[in-house]
Amino acid sequence: MKQRAIVWFRRDFRLADNPALRAAVDGDFDGIIPVFIHAPDEEGDWAPGGAQRVWQHESLAALADALEAIGSRLVIRQGPTQSTLDDLIDESGAGAVFWNRLYEPGLVRRDADIESHLGQAYPELEVRHFQADLLHEPWTVETQAGKPYKVFTPFWRTISERSIRQPKARPSQLPAVWSRIGSCDLADLGLRPAKDWTTTILEHWTPGEDGAQARLETFLEDTVDNYDNDRDRPAVHGTSYLSPHLHWGEISPFQVMHRAEEWLSEQSGGAIHEHIQSFQSEIGWREFSRHVLYHFPDTPDEPLDDRFKAFPWETPDTAFDDWKAGMTGIPMVDAGMRELYATGYMHNRLRMTVASFLTKNLRIAWQHGERWFWDTLFDADLGNNTLGWQWAAGCGADAAPFFRIFNPARQGERFDKNGDYVRRWVPELAELSNKHLQEPWNAPDKALEAAGVVLGKTYPKPVVDLKASRREALEAFEQVKN
Ligand SMILES: Cc1cc2nc3c(=O)[nH]c(=O)nc-3n(C[C@H](O)[C@H](O)[C@H](O)COP(=O)(O)OP(=O)(O)OC[C@H]3O[C@@H](n4cnc5c(N)ncnc54)[C@H](O)[C@@H]3O)c2cc1C
Structure with missing residues (x-):
């Protein structure tokens, strides 16, 4: 029997398919200490x-x-990580000490420093890290x-x-964690804001491993068989x-890929194969985003294409505030931005x-939008957000x-044909007919009046x-193209 093992949880909040935890379980240790160390400063x-x-x-x-349900408990500590691990x-x-690898540039550097420190400070310590967040390193x-x-x-x-x-x-x-290993309360970390915004925003979600598994099963049961068609329609849960x-x-890409394959093998024929493949290729985009982030670590802040360093961006002004508030006067844009603020999520099409609207029509640098998403998305993810x-x-x-500039009104006509999505998030336009819904500024006065819309009063005139x-x-773009 060996000594105790520390399993350092970071962003792998699951018990199944957790290689670091598994290695501790299989390693014949006489104790396992699952720990989460809160050290946000280390992520810069x-x-x-x-x-x-x-x-x-x-x-x-x-x-x-x-963890408690299987006899253990989560030890919560506050950083710095290195001295906390030493303690x-x-x-x-x-x-x-075991952990699963992550790929954000700041964390790659931090983890390398910790590994080298542990090696020097504790020559006998077994330090191992594992592949868990990506299918391919x-x-x-x-x-x-x-x-x-x-x-x-x-x-x-x-x-x-x-x-x-x-x-x-x-x-x-x-194994139970010794009672003398102290932990702070989760509430001490101050992660939840005081105001009750969280209650409504969490209504449609169940964070945690069980919620993740249930979400995958629901998707396979109810949605995947039309994924390729529905995934571009923001009004449906596609x-x-x-x-x-x-x-x-809370769920690993290995679990998602294998369960999707297994599901496929349980079905009898049909086009479901293509839908599953499309879905799996989106997991592929997630892999791609981390690949790019790892190899080009400056990309959260700098464009990969150097020409854009000299692009003549506009200074963010009130139009940027209108964009954040979903008050640009462009219904598709406003619907998307309002969905984001109300739910912590926004459909990919939006x-x-x-x-596109922010960076091309308003010509505000992408980094400003990236930062707003970072603060408001539940799924804000450095790889995917940067790539997006x-x-x-x-x-x-x-x-x-x-030069491929989305026209938000055409996007609406194509992907929100019946206007259900816009009407849900921009209810002040609900009475407008489909013909005018996506471009109220072009609607005849009569149509606006009949729908109770006064541009500039009940709904903004377009900011641009x-x-x-x-x-x-x-x-x-011509100025930087060559
Ligand atoms: C400007 C912009 C910003 C984005 N920011 C984020 C972000 O911060 N976090 C985030 O997870 N995704 C981001 N995306 C990608 C995508 O919009 C979301 O992953 C997707 O909408 C999540 O919904 P879903 O889980 O139902 O997707 P599904 O269609 O069910 O896809 C399954 C999984 O594949 C991955 N995926 C899907 N599309 C992409 C993509 N284009 N790039 C990388 N991975 C993808 C996600 O992990 C997703 O959960 C962004 C896209 C754009 C255009």
Whole structure:
């Protein structure tokens, strides 16, 4: 029997398919100490934003409950991480520290420092870290020229030919943690804001491992068989809503991929194969975003395409405030921004639309939008958010070309044909007919009057002319194009 093992939970808030925990269980230790160390400063500018912290609180509570149910408990400490780990090793006489790897640049550096410190300070200590958050480690995937990928399709082709390991078993029992190993209360971390906004915003979500598993099952049962068609329609629940669960590691990509395959094998024929494949390729985009983030660690702040460093962005002004508040006078944009603020989530089609509008029609630098999403999204994720914003602004890996400027009204007509989504989030336009809903500024006075809409009073006039601003954006692009 060996000494105790510390399992350092970071963003892997699950018991099943948790390789660090599994290694401790299989390692014949006489005690296992699951610990979470709160040290947001160590994530620099990209410490969890407001919405993420709310989720983190709930998710940690769920993890603590799950550990208690199998005889253990979650030890919660406040950072700095290095000295906190030292204290825990000294207090417990631990002989091992295990964790699962993450790929954000600040965390990669921090973790490397901790590993080297532990190696020097405790030469006998067993320090191991594991692959858990990604199907394929970023350093194992490269182009034929030996470079990181910047284009999704060949990246996905390469990794989808490789097999992935089976999910690891969930422990059914863990040894009790010594009572003398102290812990602070979850509430001490101050992750939940005082105001009760969280109660409503959490109504549609169940943070934690059980909630994540249930979400996946519901998606497979009810939604996946039309995923390819419905995933672009914001008015219907056509996607998995797994993003915050994946971000916090309440479910692993291995579990998602294998369960989707298993589900497929249980079905009889039909087009479901294609829908599952499409869904799996979205998990592929998640892999791609971390691949790009790992190899190009400056991209949360700097465009991957250097030309955009000289782009003539506008200074954020009141139009930026209108964008954040969902008061731009462009119904699709406002609907998306209001959904975000009310629910901590925004449909992907809208994320693309509002990001294109901000960066091209308003010509406000993508970093401002990226930061707002960071604070308001439950699923804010440095890899996916960076990739999404740079994609929309035309300056990132496999990005939409800058000259492809979404027209939000056309997006609405195409993807919200019946106007259900806009009417849900912009109820002041609910009585407008479909013909005028997406462009109220072009509606005849009579139609506006009949719908009880007074532009500039009950609903804003557009903050910008879509056509003119499109032209100006293209002219601005000419300045940096070559
Ligand atoms: C401007 C912009 C910002 C974004 N910011 C984030 C973010 O902070 N966090 C985040 O998780 N996603 C982000 N996305 C990607 C995408 O919008 C969300 O992952 C998706 O809407 C989540 O809903 P879902 O779980 O129902 O998706 P599903 O369609 O069910 O997809 C399943 C999973 O695949 C991954 N995925 C799906 N689409 C993408 C994508 N385009 N890029 C990378 N991974 C993807 C997610 O992990 C998602 O949970 C952003 C996209 C854009 C355009």
